[in-house]
Amino acid sequence: MTVGDFGEFSLVTRIARRLPQGDGVLLGPGDDAALVSAPDGRVVLSTDLLLEGRHFRRDWSSGQDIGRKAAAQNLADIAAMGARPTALLVGLGLPPGTAVAWVDELFDGLCEECALVGASVVGGDISRSEAVLLGVTALGDLGGRAPVTRAGARPSDVVAVAGRLGHAAAGLALLSAGARGSGPLVDAHRRPRPPYAMGPRAAELGATAMLDVSDGLLQDLGHVADAGGVRIELDSAAFAVPEELRQAAAELDADPLAWMLTGGDDHALAATFPAGTGLSGQWQVIGTVTEGQGVLVDGREFGKGGWDHFAE
Amino acid sequence: MTVGDFGEFSLVTRIARRLPQGDGVLLGPGDDAALVSAPDGRVVLSTDLLLEGRHFRRDWSSGQDIGRKAAAQNLADIAAMGARPTALLVGLGLPPGTAVAWVDELFDGLCEECALVGASVVGGDISRSEAVLLGVTALGDLGGRAPVTRAGARPSDVVAVAGRLGHAAAGLALLSAGARGSGPLVDAHRRPRPPYAMGPRAAELGATAMLDVSDGLLQDLGHVADAGGVRIELDSAAFAVPEELRQAAAELDADPLAWMLTGGDDHALAATFPAGTGLSGQWQVIGTVTEGQGVLVDGREFGKGGWDHFAE
Structure with a gap:
C-alpha cells in the first residue's frame, strides 16, 4: 500500500x-x-x-x-x-x-x-x-532560565563538550566505503544521541555560550568565537579518542581527531563556562577562551572542515 | 550573483x-x-x-x-x-x-x-x-481567548465567510489558459489576502467553529461538518458573485460559483456562529448548520471538488 x-x-x-x-x-x-x-x-x-x-x-x-x-x-x-x-x-x-x-x-x-x-x-x-x-x-x-546564546564566551572561560564527536562522520565514512548492516559508528550516523538534559543543566551551571555541534566542532566553535569576539584554543591532548574511532580510522586510513574536530551530525553540545565551574563527568573540558579571534588547536589553525551546504 | x-x-x-x-x-x-x-x-x-x-x-x-x-x-x-x-x-x-x-x-x-x-x-x-x-x-x-477549532458547530448556527472566494482559482485558470501580466484575479492567485483581523474578531463574537479556506469551501466545510457531527446547508443565492469572477468565467466558459465553492488558496475564513450573532458587513452569511452530515448546496451535493495533494 x-x-x-x-x-x-x-x-x-x-x-x-x-x-x-x-x-x-x-x-x-x-x-x-x-x-x-x-x-x-x-x-x-x-x-x-x-x-x-x-x-x-x-x-x-x-x-x-x-x-x-x-x-x-x-x-x-x-x-x-x-x-x-x-x-x-x-x-x-x-x-x-x-x-x-x-x-x-x-x-x-x-x-x-x-x-x-x-x-x-x-x-x-x-x-x-x-x-x-x-x-x-x-x-x-526555558523554565524561567535566560537563553544561552552563542555570544557570551569571555576570556578565561573553559570550553567543554557533552555528547559524542566524530562518530557520525566515521559512520558516514564507513557507509561511503561500502559498510552495511549495523555497528556503533554507522548507527551513530543513523541516529545521533544528543545529550539533551545537558542543555538546561549547562544553563543552570552558568554556561556563557552554547551551541549544538551540527556542522563540525571547529566550524561551530568558530561561530562562538565570532559572536563573542574571542579566541578559542583547543588542546588536542584533552580529546579522549574512543577506541571504535581509532579502529575505523585505521581501517579507512583516516585521522580520528579530524573526525572529532570537523565531523558534523553528532549534535554534541559545546559550551563555555566561567573557569572553576564544577562540571560533571559528562562534560569533557577541551580548551579555553582567550583574547583574540578564531579557533586554534594546539596553537595552530587546523585547516578547513565542516559543511557548507552550497559547496560541492 | x-x-x-x-x-x-x-x-x-x-x-x-x-x-x-x-x-x-x-x-x-x-x-x-x-x-x-x-x-x-x-x-x-x-x-x-x-x-x-x-x-x-x-x-x-x-x-x-x-x-x-x-x-x-x-x-x-x-x-x-x-x-x-x-x-x-x-x-x-x-x-x-x-x-x-x-x-x-x-x-x-x-x-x-x-x-x-x-x-x-x-x-x-x-x-x-x-x-x-x-x-x-x-x-x-490567543490573548486569553479559547481557540476556535473545527469541531464546535451546532444545529441552528449560521455559516459565514470573511474574505475572498474563488479569486485565486479564477486567477490560476487564467494563468493556465495563457494569461500573463497582472489583473485582479491573477494577482489574487499570486498574493492571497486573508482577512487576518477577522480571526480574533470571530473568536470574540463567539464563533463555534472556524477554519481558513485553503482546499476549497465545500471540502473545508466538510471538515467542520465531520468534526461537529452536523450538516452544513449552503444557499447559492447568498453568494455575492463579484463582477470580475463573472467576466473571467464567461471568458473561460467556467462556472463562477464552482470557483467560489471549490477553489482553494484564497484563505478566506469560514466560521459558524450562534444564530443572532451580530456580524459586521465583512462577514457574508452563506448558510446554516442543521442536524445530519455533509455539506449541501441548495439541498443537494454539489459534486466533487477541492484538492487532494496525492491525486493527479
Whole structure:
C-alpha cells in the first residue's frame, strides 16, 4: 500500500491517530493549528530542512532512523539554548510511491526521539514531492532560565563538550566505503544521541555560550568565537579518542581527531563556562577562551572542515 | 550573483540582517533557535510545505509574490484559530543557481506579509535543493481567548465567510489558459489576502467553529461538518458573485460559483456562529448548520471538488 493509493486525508488521519500527545499539548494534530502550553511565557523555536539524497539516504537509513535523526537535530537546537523541548511540527514531502509502512516507521522514529525529552509531535503538513523531504520545527520552554546564546564566551572561560564527536562522520565514512548492516559508528550516523538534559543543566551551571555541534566542532566553535569576539584554543591532548574511532580510522586510513574536530551530525553540545565551574563527568573540558579571534588547536589553525551546504 | 557563488553562511547572514524584528522577538535569527514572547502562556502553531511546480511556479509568480503567499497561508492558519500571528520560521531549499536577488525578493515578500499582522520572521534554515521549496511555520498568541477549532458547530448556527472566494482559482485558470501580466484575479492567485483581523474578531463574537479556506469551501466545510457531527446547508443565492469572477468565467466558459465553492488558496475564513450573532458587513452569511452530515448546496451535493495533494 502506497501513500498515493491511500490519499492525503486518509494518510493525515492515520498519522494523527498514531501520535501520542503529552500533557503540555492543549490541542494536537487535526485542526488548522496546534495549541501548546508555554508556561515560561516565552518559546524557543527552531526549524530544519532534511532532504533525501542530501541529508539522508533511504538505502542507508530506515524510516525510523530518519525520524529519529530529524527529530534529534531539531530537539538538540532547543537544548542548546538551555531549554526543554516541548513540541515538534513535521512538514513532509512524499513521492506517491512511498509505502505507507515506511511513513509509519518515520513517525515511530520521530515520536520515539520526542519521548526521550517529553516532547510531542503536535502537527504537520503532507505534500506530494519528487523525493522525501522533511521540514521539522521544534519548540521549547526555558523554565524561567535566560537563553544561552552563542555570544557570551569571555576570556578565561573553559570550553567543554557533552555528547559524542566524530562518530557520525566515521559512520558516514564507513557507509561511503561500502559498510552495511549495523555497528556503533554507522548507527551513530543513523541516529545521533544528543545529550539533551545537558542543555538546561549547562544553563543552570552558568554556561556563557552554547551551541549544538551540527556542522563540525571547529566550524561551530568558530561561530562562538565570532559572536563573542574571542579566541578559542583547543588542546588536542584533552580529546579522549574512543577506541571504535581509532579502529575505523585505521581501517579507512583516516585521522580520528579530524573526525572529532570537523565531523558534523553528532549534535554534541559545546559550551563555555566561567573557569572553576564544577562540571560533571559528562562534560569533557577541551580548551579555553582567550583574547583574540578564531579557533586554534594546539596553537595552530587546523585547516578547513565542516559543511557548507552550497559547496560541492 | 547566485546563492552558489555566495555560500550558505554569507547568505544566512545577509538574510538575517534584512529581517526586521518586532517587539515580541526576544532573540531573532542567528543562533541555534529564536526566542519569542508568548504572553498568553500558550502558543498556536502550524506548518506548511510549499514546493516549486506543485504550489507555485517561478514563471507565474515573482519571488516577492511567493514570499507573500507562503507567509499568508501560514498566518491564515493562525488567524483561523482566533489567534494573532507573532512569528514565522522559514526553511528554504534553493538550487545553487538561484539569484541572490530572487532570495532577497522572497524575504521581502515574507516580511511584508508578516508586517500586515505585526509578526516577524525570526529564524530559518537554508539548504541546497533541486527545486525551490519552503517549509514555513507560524506561531500565534490567543490573548486569553479559547481557540476556535473545527469541531464546535451546532444545529441552528449560521455559516459565514470573511474574505475572498474563488479569486485565486479564477486567477490560476487564467494563468493556465495563457494569461500573463497582472489583473485582479491573477494577482489574487499570486498574493492571497486573508482577512487576518477577522480571526480574533470571530473568536470574540463567539464563533463555534472556524477554519481558513485553503482546499476549497465545500471540502473545508466538510471538515467542520465531520468534526461537529452536523450538516452544513449552503444557499447559492447568498453568494455575492463579484463582477470580475463573472467576466473571467464567461471568458473561460467556467462556472463562477464552482470557483467560489471549490477553489482553494484564497484563505478566506469560514466560521459558524450562534444564530443572532451580530456580524459586521465583512462577514457574508452563506448558510446554516442543521442536524445530519455533509455539506449541501441548495439541498443537494454539489459534486466533487477541492484538492487532494496525492491525486493527479
